[in-house]
Amino acid sequence: MTITSIPHLPDFKLLPYKLPQTATTTTETPPSSSEPPIKILRTSSWTYCGPLLDLPLSNDDDDDTDDSSLPSSYHTWHRATIRGKPLITLLKPFLLFAHEFIKSNGLQHYWLTIRASLSTSDFNTPRWHIDDDFFDRGSAANLNNSNSNHHSNSSTPGNITRTQWKLATTLLGPGTMFASNTSSARQTLKSVKTAVKNSSSSHTCTSIICLGCANLAECVRKALADELRHVEVVQSKDGECCFFKVGDGVGAVHSEPRMDGGERVFVNIVPGREEELREVMGKWGMEEWPRAWCLGVPAGFWEEDS
Template sequence: MAALPPGDFHFFPVPGAPINPPPIVLTRSTTWTYCGPLLTLGNDDDNNNNNKNNKNNDDATAAAAAATAAAKLPPTFAAWSAHTLAPGSAPLLPRLVPFLRATHVFLRRHGVHHYWLTLRASKPTHDFDTARWHTDDDFFEPPRGASSTSDDSSSSGSSSSSTRIRWKLCGTLQGPGTLFAAEAARPHACAVVRCAACGRRGEAVREEARAGLAGARVAQTASGGAEIAFFRLGEEEGAVHSEPPIDRDRVFVNVVPGTEADLRALMARWGMEFPRSWTLGVPVTILPHTGDGDDDDDAAAAGGESKTEEVLPSARHLEAAA
């Protein structure tokens, strides 16, 4: 198994990412989420995709790869795209497919075969004109007050604290990339502004963080799906980062890797199926469940149901991390 990158964050390029792609135009702010085994993209020879001398960057090949991937993705993806992309918009898949293939290469090299994947489409907003510096928490940490002994982990099916994955990936297919504070000290003991104490003084905590990071060197991921950010989680090692100012249509990709046991336990905690895909911000559509017990088929179907406004707050909690 390959060693993880050093430091609290690291950027790496996406082979085959389109150069100066035409703009994606959004109709609304929405999200599409999938939780399950790594998606099948079709003809997914990850080793070949990492060869810098390959000829897979021409438009015809990219279009063919996108069409193949579209047929393999959960049906909720097509419904989400139809409601999110404006008529005449550039397609999303020519950017998404290379990004996911590079993501899959990285995950497999580190022994990961399941993830929580979210695509967040955002219209321009002033919500992030001021940086909201924070670190992300450990998504698979037991709820506060719950026992985290190895016996409890075994009985619940989730990983022990020593084997949990404490890092994630992200990138931007269009629009400004996520901001990372390099060499930043953590100005507040709480990992994120979501605990009860911080909730009572949220803006004051953010201001304290901004003051503590004044003058810090800031790095930003490239747009266009050309770069992926690896970053660590938690209070001690977590990368300090923030959403950027969003002054144009943005499509952000959030990847939370996990073991099958951890992801199943997380979904079960909120009463949700595994594998599964769903949307937020688009009309509810109920699609047939085609899973037959085969992992590949179940991953393709992803549970079959599109739940939009009914998605539980817990799902929103995970999707909220930039």
């Protein structure tokens, strides 16, 4: 799918990609007598920002487990987080597809995050939301105002537009939940936010770290869970990823699934131009390019690499 005009694209679309024949990524809980092929040891994430990773990504590769060209931080993260089958076996087919998809739309760089999660009840109440436009200074993320000549709305000055879409998949566990009627869900989200905010008009934010804002967000979350309790949900299956729009007014309404039934590995890709991504990293105090890092990995695993 080559993207030419964001307004005429679906808010989200499930896209199939080819799984390896040996893949066993079923979301069903395996029998207690059998060990799952991938075991998550801790909730953690690995992130990379830079050019599309230079991996041996041919479907004809004899060794699907070859991850030697990945950044060293990936191996540290994998050793600290994954047991059993190397994750590259499931990650490689998605990256094969994602790289071609991104290049076909005129881009060569991305922000790639792999998040592994232990079983948790944190999402038993859905967290319906729209992802912020990563490259819009006016969004809640408040990151930057770099412009791109790729795939956004027509309101950007000079007919230059930003990237306003993501690719995501789940390698293990249930897929992200998308509200099938996005237009209606967006309106519900907007009205609930307005109602909750109006009912808490005495709150005045004076700090970036604000418990009042956190309380409001939790009220919005609970109200949305109630309002959207009967919404029709679409979730990706094994061998499917999701293209979806981001940003107020056009973004897909989605939520993490319940994760109290097992472990999950989720992969999120934000494509963009080099200058866009460099500016985002610079605003977060990260000047090194390209860059890869982990969150949730104990210091002892880094010491083994030194």
